[in-house]
Amino acid sequence: MKKFLMVIAAFLASTAWAADPLPSWSDTGPKKAIIQFVEKVTKQGSPDFVPAAERIATFDNDGTLWSEQPLYFQLFFVVDRVKALAPKHPEWKTQEPFAALLKGDMKKALAGGERGLLEMVMATHAGMTTEEFEKSVTDWLATAKHPKTGKAFTAMVYQPMLELLTYLRANGFKTFIVSGGGIEFMRPWTEKVYGIPPEQVVGSTGGLKYELRNGKPVIVKLPQLVHNDDKEGKPVAIQRQIGRRPIAAFGNSDGDLQMLQWTTAGSGPRFALYVHHTDAEREWAYDRKSHIGKLDKGLDEAKTNGWTVVSMKDDWKKIYP
Amino acid sequence: MKKFLMVIAAFLASTAWAADPLPSWSDTGPKKAIIQFVEKVTKQGSPDFVPAAERIATFDNDGTLWSEQPLYFQLFFVVDRVKALAPKHPEWKTQEPFAALLKGDMKKALAGGERGLLEMVMATHAGMTTEEFEKSVTDWLATAKHPKTGKAFTAMVYQPMLELLTYLRANGFKTFIVSGGGIEFMRPWTEKVYGIPPEQVVGSTGGLKYELRNGKPVIVKLPQLVHNDDKEGKPVAIQRQIGRRPIAAFGNSDGDLQMLQWTTAGSGPRFALYVHHTDAEREWAYDRKSHIGKLDKGLDEAKTNGWTVVSMKDDWKKIYP
Numbered sequence: 211m212k213k214f215l216m217v218i219a220a221f222l223a224s225t226a227w228a229a230d231p232l233p234s235w236s237d238t239g240p241k242k243a244i245i246q247f248v249e250k251v252t253k254q255g256s257p258d259f260v261p262a263a264e265r266i267a268t269f270d271n272d273g274t275l276w277s278e279q280p281l282y283f284q285l286f287f288v289v290d291r292v293k294a295l296a297p298k299h300p301e302w303k304t305q306e307p308f309a310a311l312l313k314g315d316m317k318k319a320l321a322g323g324e325r326g327l328l329e330m331v332m333a334t335h336a337g338m339t340t341e342e343f344e345k346s347v348t349d350w351l352a353t354a355k356h357p358k359t360g361k362a363f364t365a366m367v368y369q370p371m372l373e374l375l376t377y378l379r380a381n382g383f384k385t386f387i388v389s390g391g392g393i394e395f396m397r398p399w400t401e402k403v404y405g406i407p408p409e410q411v412v413g414s415t416g417g418l419k420y421e422l423r424n425g426k427p428v429i430v431k432l433p434q435l436v437h438n439d440d441k442e443g444k445p446v447a448i449q450r451q452i453g454r455r456p457i458a459a460f461g462n463s464d465g466d467l468q469m470l471q472w473t474t475a476g477s478g479p480r481f482a483l484y485v486h487h488t489d490a491e492r493e494w495a496y497d498r499k500s501h502i503g504k505l506d507k508g509l510d511e512a513k514t515n516g517w518t519v520v521s522m523k524d525d526w527k528k529i530y531p
Numbered sequence: 532m533k534k535f536l537m538v539i540a541a542f543l544a545s546t547a548w549a550a551d552p553l554p555s556w557s558d559t560g561p562k563k564a565i566i567q568f569v570e571k572v573t574k575q576g577s578p579d580f581v582p583a584a585e586r587i588a589t590f591d592n593d594g595t596l597w598s599e600q601p602l603y604f605q606l607f608f609v610v611d612r613v614k615a616l617a618p619k620h621p622e623w624k625t626q627e628p629f630a631a632l633l634k635g636d637m638k639k640a641l642a643g644g645e646r647g648l649l650e651m652v653m654a655t656h657a658g659m660t661t662e663e664f665e666k667s668v669t670d671w672l673a674t675a676k677h678p679k680t681g682k683a684f685t686a687m688v689y690q691p692m693l694e695l696l697t698y699l700r701a702n703g704f705k706t707f708i709v710s711g712g713g714i715e716f717m718r719p720w721t722e723k724v725y726g727i728p729p730e731q732v733v734g735s736t737g738g739l740k741y742e743l744r745n746g747k748p749v750i751v752k753l754p755q756l757v758h759n760d761d762k763e764g765k766p767v768a769i770q771r772q773i774g775r776r777p778i779a780a781f782g783n784s785d786g787d788l789q790m791l792q793w794t795t796a797g798s799g800p801r802f803a804l805y806v807h808h809t810d811a812e813r814e815w816a817y818d819r820k821s822h823i824g825k826l827d828k829g830l831d832e833a834k835t836n837g838w839t840v841v842s843m844k845d846d847w848k849k850i851y852p
Contacts, residue, residue, distance in 0.1 A: 408774030420763040442741040453729030
């Protein structure tokens with residue numbers, strides 16, 4: 211009886227989807243392209259049919275599933291960690307980039323670019339066990355607010371993309387995150403927020419060490435970068451962690467370009483989509499000249515290759531849930 | 532109508548399982564322990580209930596899911612690759628360990644231990660694209676035979692473990708391989724043979740490089756070892772690739788000890804099992820003093836911690852399918 215009810219529920223759900231699987235998307239090109247692709251690869255007997263096991267879809271996170279301005283959200287976490295850990299690190303008072311950051315001079319603190327950032331990430335993330343780190347992320351997300359919107363960071367995910375993730379999964383796709391963000395910064399919340407479990411999150415990774423502490427096994431984070439999951443690093447991490455080529459990939463910056471190239475170079479039907487940040491009013495507008503989420507080469511290749519480009523301003527009725 | 536038939540099929544299947552989910556297992560301690568654990572963690576409302584998403588089970592491959600004597604099966608592949616590639620490498624005629632191997636002196640070829648082996652693995656695997664490598668594995672498995680049994684290598688998987696994998700999945704578990712073997716050597720066939728898709732295979736990994744060849748993106752294997760998925764490397768790879776701690780782990784050697792420690796050190800119900808090779812007649816008998824699949828410390832810890840130990844001779848009615 212229970213199973214019978216589940217069949218009814220599944221039937222009703224599929225009917226509901228048929229009505230409009232993507233209600234926050236305007237009835238413009240991108241929505242049509244997505245639905246056309248999904249219907250094509252799921253239609254039994256069609257020459258474009260793809261077995262469910264091969265329906266792998268990969269999503270960048272920063273700027274594709276949630277906002278990334280004025281800074282990658284993980285950096286706000288790092289800044290707060292530096293402040294929290296400062297009493298234990300008196301040397302930071304004179305050591306850059308920590309000193310500037312503690313004086314509130316964000317511009318100077320971030321002037322060192324990626325190298326300075328990485329130093330802060332390492333200093334604040336390493337030495338903890340993976341469980342301690344997970345707790346620090348969860349605790350921070352529970353109270354931290356975005357400086358401009360005042361929203362919780364996990365409330366700044368894109369409603370249209372949440373609908374897209376659900377729609378793809380309802381059609382047998384397996385959805386993965388493939389992000390430049392730290393893998394352990396994302397995993398504590400991606401299942402709850404996106405419905406993507408930890409084992410389907412690919413990201414930048416630091417060193418890890420297994421050891422016994424008081425006879426109890428722990429895994430400790432080490433101050434070394436093992437994999438930078440950006441640009442060429444994305445197809446490499448996809449190969450290493452997923453082990454097969456996606457048939458659909460979603461990004462928003464030049465850092466996602468190689469993932470989109472790799473995805474679309476496979477045989478059979480393929481789908482690539484760029485989220486273009488064009489909405490200065492409801493979100494942010496930036497592309498070719500942005501320091502964060504630069505979309506320049508990618509925009510050109512999208513045109514050349516006929517990839518789908520979403521204009522947030524024109525193609526999305528709603529930004530946040 | 533199709534869905535209704537599927538419900539009937541599912542009902543019949545579940546009845547069949549209820550009759551005996553593990554027909555190739557004798558009705559001895561290990562079988563009872565497995566069933567007791569599975570019933571406990573899947574019983575809604577029980578204090579030991581574990582939500583399906585957290586039912587992660589990890590399996591070593593060599594010696595746990597298939598045989599590993601007289602050599603890890605991947606080494607037979609490497610030997611055949613060396614022979615196939617020899618015409619392109621005249622220098623191998625005088626360069627060890629290649630020279631000994633090409634003369635058929637396996638003992639000398641393998642005398643260099645892990646280092647010499649690794650050299651051969653690198654020399655024969657690196658430089659190929661991941662697609663070329665996958666094809667070489669698939670082609671080899673289609674014709675290669677085990678020197679003692681004359682069977683195809685993929686026919687030397689353990690029937691009781693196939694039943695166990697199916698039983699766990701039927702109870703909502705997600706089954707993963709966590710093996711010292713090369714990740715790209717396993718992925719081409721684990722789905723077909725074990726029902727484990729590529730993205731649920733964790734293993735040793737070499738360097739990878741994304742590049743354009745004639746304008747087409749490829750991923751090329753590099754001659755470097757990035758992760759040795761053995762001993763302490765197993766919990767580390769579990770953390771990195773799966774991102775959560777298994778609740779059940781299955782191994783056969785000291786190389787799996789840390790994975791079993793890590794698994795059982797978590798809170799809530801946990802299950803650890805060692806396959807003990809005790810059947811010289813139907814398979815091989817070896818443990819504390821074996822060069823391949825040494826089980827020494829692990830056997831002691833299993834006793835101390837009350838882990839389940841399967842005697843292949845006494846607890847399995849059947850070895851191969």
